[in-house]
Amino acid sequence: MVEPAVKGTSNVLEASLEAKVERVVYVSSSTAIINIQNLPNDKVIDESYWSDKEYCRENKKWYPFSKTEAEEQALDFAERNGIDLVRICPTVVLGPILQSTSVNATSLFLLNLLKGCEPVENKVRWIVDVRDLADALLLAYEKIEAQGRYICTSCPAKPKDLVHKLKSLYPNYNYLTEFIEVDYYIRLSSEKLERLGWRCRSLEKTLIDSVESFKEAGLLESK
Template identity: 30%
Template sequence: MKTPVLIIGGSGFLGGHLSAALRSRGIDTKVVDVVPSEGYIRGDVRDYKTVLELTRDAGTVFHLAGELPPHGWSKGKKGQMWDIMVNGTENVLKASLENKVKKVVYLSSSAVYGVPLQTPVSENAPKKPLDEYGRAKLRAEELCLAYASKGLDVTMIRPMTILGEGFVGILRAVMEFICSGKPVYILGSGKNSIQMVHVDDIVRGCLLAADKGRAGEAYNMAAGAPIPTVREEMEHMIKHAGTKSGVRPVPAFIVRPALAMVKAAGVAAVGTEVYNLADKTFVLSTEKARLELGWKPTREMLESLDESYDWYAKNRNAVKPTLSPWLRLAMMLP
């Protein structure tokens, strides 16, 4: 790996684990984020001059900066997401090409696929993202391909939902319901499977992509077998937590249209991707990453869920206030 290393958008969950891994190896690493924090350089990917200066001496750039879908969409929030994830990505790519950065690794997402037509999903499967987040990720990938054609060595990673210590992602509400002993409502029977992946495996994937990833190529990364069903995941977490929570299936044909109407009103409790995929099987093929990068997952999903839940239970007082009003209302249901 060419040094020094620059992590853009590095104060978050993955960035913290990646920077710790790099520094533990004695690699000169700088971390940039728009969020002020001790030990980080403050910078905004939307400011090209700032990005140009930050990448000036970098050998390898990990571009992790993004914007998760907020609760309650507005045109302003959609515009902000696009500005950060698309325009910001182009700034990183343009500056990296200008400064002759040796390698760029871009963190994309499995959200670019939308609802899978068949599983396991390979990297060349159709891309039909369901929401603004997925569309922004796909457009950013298109920019990566454009800059690869100009000579920039940029590789993309498409992970499933990342689990581990510090995880505060889409399962936050489920974990709060379990902590509180409230029922966990699942869409459909719960017999479908949705892969996730441990943060340690994605950190290793980032490092391998930096060393071995081909320019203009994308690599799926997700947990390996066994892949539990959604119901098995929920029941396992409840047993692990030791609470009086339970799993309650709800009919998808009733709930999905209602959630779509709520989202259209701009007050969605969950994003489009979540309620459209919740009762579908979504499993990625990671064969390409295995063959080309030498990557394979080492952490099983249920173990990763346990680690995420334990962290949440310990830190719930700090994390709980970020639950949306709709999810707080759902906690009042019997």
């Protein structure tokens, strides 16, 4: 997981340098920000935070390790070579899917809630709509004043709360009923991104469009 993330990033940046690209918009992840031991829950976590790679390594958190390492190397490369690198760090991405033959991890998470497959930790997930993420990328590319790093998220929700909301919209699915209670909460903000003019959809709109796309792709029965 680490090598493809780092090598892929390096390849794209080297190609950008060769093509004399002036600005690169790089999709990192909130996991490159929030994986810190004893992360404070009494303050808003902003773009200045970086995940602790040693903590990730010790706890075998390879995805956040890979995203942190790749973003650090991308920033170093950009600074050494004069590339204007703007980084977007999205949280859990939901919304309508494009693919029908395979399902990504976040869509599987939502499908699990609808189908009641595996117990999940009932901890806060910060969610952003995939279409709002696309808008953020365009803003980061088009706005001259865009610089540095941007957290891209809209709202927090626990899985149990998502099930409750989904049941009110689609009452007939076999919803997940087993949750593992976890004492975990973080506060994130997209205030910096909002200052560029970014706006996001409601959670209800994201959930409805996600479910409808699942049904269209044959991943859920129509109910």
